[in-house]
Amino acid sequence: MHKSAAAILPVRGHAGGMGHRNLRFAAVMGLHTFISAGTYLLGKPAADAIPTLALGLLRFLIAGAGFLILARLRHLELWSVARAEWRTYLWAGFLGVTLNQLAFLGGLAFTLPSHAALLYALTPTVVLLLAWARGQERPGPRKLGGLALAFSGVLVLFSGKAGGALPPRWILGDLLVLVAVIAWAGYTVMSRPLVQRDGAQRATTLSILFGLAIFAPLGALGLPGLKMATVPPVAWVGLVYLGLMTSVVSYLLWFHALSIKEPSRVAIATNGQPVATAILAWIVYGQAITPAFAVGAALVLGGVLLTQL
Numbered sequence: 001m002h003k004s005a006a007a008i009l010p011v012r013g014h015a016g017g018m019g020h021r022n023l024r025f026a027a028v029m030g031l032h033t034f035i036s037a038g039t040y041l042l043g044k045p046a047a048d049a050i051p052t053l054a055l056g057l058l059r060f061l062i063a064g065a066g067f068l069i070l071a072r073l074r075h076l077e078l079w080s081v082a083r084a085e086w087r088t089y090l091w092a093g094f095l096g097v098t099l100n101q102l103a104f105l106g107g108l109a110f111t112l113p114s115h116a117a118l119l120y121a122l123t124p125t126v127v128l129l130l131a132w133a134r135g136q137e138r139p140g141p142r143k144l145g146g147l148a149l150a151f152s153g154v155l156v157l158f159s160g161k162a163g164g165a166l167p168p169r170w171i172l173g174d175l176l177v178l179v180a181v182i183a184w185a186g187y188t189v190m191s192r193p194l195v196q197r198d199g200a201q202r203a204t205t206l207s208i209l210f211g212l213a214i215f216a217p218l219g220a221l222g223l224p225g226l227k228m229a230t231v232p233p234v235a236w237v238g239l240v241y242l243g244l245m246t247s248v249v250s251y252l253l254w255f256h257a258l259s260i261k262e263p264s265r266v267a268i269a270t271n272g273q274p275v276a277t278a279i280l281a282w283i284v285y286g287q288a289i290t291p292a293f294a295v296g297a298a299l300v301l302g303g304v305l306l307t308q309l
Helices: 002-049 052-074 079-084 086-108 115-122 123-133 141-157 172-199 200-225 233-261 263-285 293-309
Strands: none
Touching: 002 052, 002 086, 002 115, 002 233, 002 263, 052 086, 052 200, 052 233, 052 293, 079 086, 079 123, 079 200, 079 233, 086 115, 086 200, 115 172, 115 293, 123 141, 123 172, 141 293, 172 200, 263 293
């Protein structure tokens, strides 16, 4: 009797530990989802009021400073790695910072936050496509079906009926955001060996710093068009949010989640972002959630889920 009780106790302890880990994972990803939704909602007024080039420069000056502080606190060696791998990190910075931010911030100025969030939900699917093209993965029938389902949702989004009152140049905005998604997916695929070799924080810090070095001359061209007196307070809040919460805090939450669960489960957990963004956009901006948008969102999220199972 004593032996059987002792055998049961570790099982209960293990179950309790797993339950605690699951609860912690849900809390971390819930906060990550909330911060990501805020990216689209607070990034929108910043993108409307601040020239795209200037906004990107200021955002990554803030983020670069944040990551340098974190690197200093953790005593990470950056410069020897940067000297040895500068060509690779230059390319990573171009995709992950320069091209991604030019397209994302430019697109966000022309489209709705909910559209941008839904398009970004395609990221795992585009990563799969790129990995397939590079011969890194061979998707089976289920994943191919997921790809088709996800992109059918984008077609519904592009039908012009999925967002209520649409801005005049929404289609340009959506296409630019789609370019940003492709650039980010390309960065994700090429950064995997960098993360494995140099560590996640070091690889991300160097990518951002190299991307900032490329972006800085372009961003400086946007500074003369920045009329600080005409920028509303909410746009400045959005800028700081993009620089600190989106680019630094969200990153820390992401990698904490990866320490709890495997990457595929973390990727699936981020698919709540479009839903959260649409709900918050309805609350904050009064943006309608139309049946067509709901259908498009269901198709995209369902397709992404199929590709990740």
